[in-house]
Amino acid sequence: MPDSYVTSFIERWFEWSTTSGLRVLIISVVMAAGLAIVKRAMNRFQKVYEGTLPTEAQIKRATTLTHVIRDVGRVVILAVGGMMILSEVGIDLKPILAAAGLGGLAIGFGAQSLVKDVITGFFILLEDSIRVGDVVEIAGVGGVVEEVKLRTVTLRDLSGNVHVVPNGVIDKVKNMTKVYAFYLFEVGIAYREDVDEVMAVLRDIAEELRRDPQFTEDILEPLEMLGVDQFADSAVIIKCRIKTRPIKQWRVGREMNRRIKKTFDAKGIEIPFPHQTIYWGEPKQGTPPPLYVAGMEQTQQASH
Numbered sequence: 001m002p003d004s005y006v007t008s009f010i011e012r013w014f015e016w017s018t019t020s021g022l023r024v025l026i027i028s029v030v031m032a033a034g035l036a037i038v039k040r041a042m043n044r045f046q047k048v049y050e051g052t053l054p055t056e057a058q059i060k061r062a063t064t065l066t067h068v069i070r071d072v073g074r075v076v077i078l079a080v081g082g083m084m085i086l087s088e089v090g091i092d093l094k095p096i097l098a099a100a101g102l103g104g105l106a107i108g109f110g111a112q113s114l115v116k117d118v119i120t121g122f123f124i125l126l127e128d129s130i131r132v133g134d135v136v137e138i139a140g141v142g143g144v145v146e147e148v149k150l151r152t153v154t155l156r157d158l159s160g161n162v163h164v165v166p167n168g169v170i171d172k173v174k175n176m177t178k179v180y181a182f183y184l185f186e187v188g189i190a191y192r193e194d195v196d197e198v199m200a201v202l203r204d205i206a207e208e209l210r211r212d213p214q215f216t217e218d219i220l221e222p223l224e225m226l227g228v229d230q231f232a233d234s235a236v237i238i239k240c241r242i243k244t245r246p247i248k249q250w251r252v253g254r255e256m257n258r259r260i261k262k263t264f265d266a267k268g269i270e271i272p273f274p275h276q277t278i279y280w281g282e283p284k285q286g287t288p289p290p291l292y293v294a295g296m297e298q299t300q301q302a303s304h
Contacts, residue, residue, distance in 0.1 A: 020088040027088070031081040038073040042066040065125050068150060113168055114151070121150040121167035129173050135247055137174040139165050177246035180220060183253035185242075187260065188235030190270035195228055195236060198269060202240060205259050215255065218248040235272045 046066040086096075130136055130153060134145045141163045143155035153170070155163045189198050206223030209215055221243040229239035244252050264271055 020090075024085050024088050027081055027084050031077055034077045034081075035074060038070055038077070042070040042073075045069070065122070068122055113166070116168035117151045117166045120170060121148075121152075124148065124153070124167060124170070124173075125150070130175065133247070134178065135176045137176070138172070139169045141165060142174075176249075179246065181244050181246055181249040182241045183244060183249040183256070185238075185240050185253070185256065185260075186229065187238045187240070188232065188272060189238065190234075190272045191236055193236070193269055195238060199225055199227075199238060199240075201263060201267065201269065202238070202260070205263055206240075206242060206256065209252070209256055209259060215252055218245050218252055220244060234274060 043066070046062045124130055125148065130138075130145055130148055132145055132148060136142065136145055136155070138153065138155070141155055141157070143157035143161075143163060145153060146156050146162070147154040151167060153165045153167060155165065157163065185202075187198070187202065189195070203223055203225065210219050210222065219242060224241050224243070226239040226241065229237045231237075242249070242252055242256065261271070263269075
């Protein structure tokens with residue numbers, strides 16, 4: 001009796017080994033090969049994405065992308081291969097798939113914001129919309145990008161406050177330091193001034209700024225004069241702009257504004273400002289009391 005059991009077991013094992021067992025072995029080999037291919041492909045992708053002269057931001061972005069893609073590839077290979085192996089072993093997958101479907105649906109409803117953050121963060125990294133060191137405005141918050149992660153973006157504003165923005169709420173990105181930047185000037189002058197003369201003065205100021213060793217590397221092109229933009233209530237607005245290296249536009253613009261003010265003062269070019277008339281009112285009875293200004297009295301006394 002025992003011999004018959006042993007013989008029957010050996011026959012069944014041999015039959016299983018030559019059919020389902022062989023298929024399990026093939027599936028395992030294919031899974032191992034697939035995991036190796038995914039790893040090698042992602043390493044190659046990371047090197048190509050980083051470029052020949054990778055920066056720290058490019059390395060971080062490439063590392064994050066490759067880890068995400070590699071993990072997704074591993075999960076897909078292991079899940080499909082595991083189900084095929086269980087099917088060959090003789091386990092009914094229908095209850096497992098049904099339970100997994102219900103569990104995935106429940107998790108999806110509970111963590112849909114997290115999934116949205118991760119998916120949006122993946123495409124932000126893939127499209128290179130934001131990189132570390134950029135000055136951006138996202139979700140109503142502006143500042144310098146300190147970290148770009150798969151789920152969040154960390155910004156630090158001008159006051160030093162840190163803002164952590166979930167990627168899922170980012171529907172629009174305003175990047176102010178992508179490749180190059182412009183500083184836009186809207187210079188107001190009095191109506192009596194000669195606009196051609198003022199535009200020539202602005203070009204001279206910008207050219208002098210370009211020749212300054214402290215700013216010459218930050219300015220990429222000469223001043224672009226856009227011309228007379230509008231006739232405001234008390235000023236003629238001349239619009240022009242300077243092309244600069246990324247994140248240098250504010251430094252160049254502030255220095256240009258300083259030089260414009262000093263040059264206009266020296267040349268007598270009027271920069272108009274709004275005037276205000278003060279009306280003291282008039283009482284119902286009599287006339288309003290006189291308004292004495294100390295400086296005016298002293299001036300009148302000195303003139304007498």
